[in-house]
Amino acid sequence: MDFENKVYIVTGSCSGMGRSCCMKLLEAHACVVGIDLNEGTIENDCYTHFIADVLDEKKIEECVEATVARYGHIDGLVNAAGVFGNNKPFYELSTEEWNRVLSINTTGTFTVAKAVAKEMIANKKGKIVNISCIRSTIFKQNMADYAASKGAVTSMTSAMALDLAPYNIQVNSVAPGFIYTGMTKASFDNPEVRAQSEALIPNGRLGMPEDISSVVLFLLSDLSDYVTGSMLFADGGYHLQK
Numbered sequence: 001m002d003f004e005n006k007v008y009i010v011t012g013s014c015s016g017m018g019r020s021c022c023m024k025l026l027e028a029h030a031c032v033v034g035i036d037l038n039e040g041t042i043e044n045d046c047y048t049h050f051i052a053d054v055l056d057e058k059k060i061e062e063c064v065e066a067t068v069a070r071y072g073h074i075d076g077l078v079n080a081a082g083v084f085g086n087n088k089p090f091y092e093l094s095t096e097e098w099n100r101v102l103s104i105n106t107t108g109t110f111t112v113a114k115a116v117a118k119e120m121i122a123n124k125k126g127k128i129v130n131i132s133c134i135r136s137t138i139f140k141q142n143m144a145d146y147a148a149s150k151g152a153v154t155s156m157t158s159a160m161a162l163d164l165a166p167y168n169i170q171v172n173s174v175a176p177g178f179i180y181t182g183m184t185k186a187s188f189d190n191p192e193v194r195a196q197s198e199a200l201i202p203n204g205r206l207g208m209p210e211d212i213s214s215v216v217l218f219l220l221s222d223l224s225d226y227v228t229g230s231m232l233f234a235d236g237g238y239h240l241q242k
């Protein structure tokens with residue numbers, strides 16, 4: 001996979017899968033622009049960090065403009081910024097709680113993809129990878145907000161793929177399973193929860209951020225030029241049992 005001198009925007013770049021995507025791309029000699037609510041912690045001459053909320057449309061447009069001003073073009077986008085749900089049955093969720101999860105996970109993905117797509121359309125080339133979740137299609141109690149947000153990411157990915165296919169831009173999503181990241185650390189650090197979760201995974205272990213970033217890099221690379229609108233499970237086989 002050739003990433004030398006290519007340019008990628010990664011949201012959620014401060015933690016977990018987003019950070020791992022940044023590190024893998026930098027190791028492959030790409031230029032990476034990270035966007036996160038938090039301050040950047042990656043030190044590399046080829047890394048630029050912007051503190052921004054994926055819901056702040058104006059700021060996101062400025063980040064994209066700054067990326068193009070610096071590098072001239074954008075080869076790919078990884079939408080990894082996201083939050084977990086409120087962990088309640090849907091009938092106990094306030095509209096505010098519901099909207100927060102839907103906004104960040106779904107509208108945030110739309111907002112960044114929209115800003116980047118305009119650049120890619122002009123170049124007639126590009127890759128967009130949206131991080132969805134196994135919970136977009138396999139459900140559990142107390143997950144209506146999160147499942148709705150990720151179901152929308154999956155279906156939106158396919159619809160975006162159709163809109164962008166005429167411009168040689170491929171849009172795919174990855175559906176991770178149980179991954180040990182900042183989002184899940186607190187629960188997986190509990191040995192009982194970890195053992196219960198690992199018992200559900202055919203591969204027998206939790207995923208690590210690198211298990212996901214390697215799939216993302218495949219979808220960003222030329223190797224996947226004929227793949228668009230797909231959701232790729234990266235869950236150690238969890239979805240096979242549904």
Ligand SMILES: NC(=O)c1ccc[n+]([C@@H]2O[C@H](COP(=O)([O-])OP(=O)(O)OC[C@H]3O[C@@H](n4cnc5c(N)ncnc54)[C@H](O)[C@@H]3O)[C@@H](O)[C@H]2O)c1
Binds near residue numbers: 012014038080081132
């Ligand atoms: N960890 C899992 O088991 C798992 C499984 C399936 C899917 N996912 C999804 O993978 C993606 C990455 O999650 P992770 O596990 O690496 O989480 P994480 O919490 O480790 O990282 C998420 C990053 O997104 C950033 N972020 C959150 N809201 C933001 C906003 N409004 N604007 C900009 N940045 C924002 C956070 O600051 C953080 O750095 C998320 O979309 C998550 O829903 C996670």
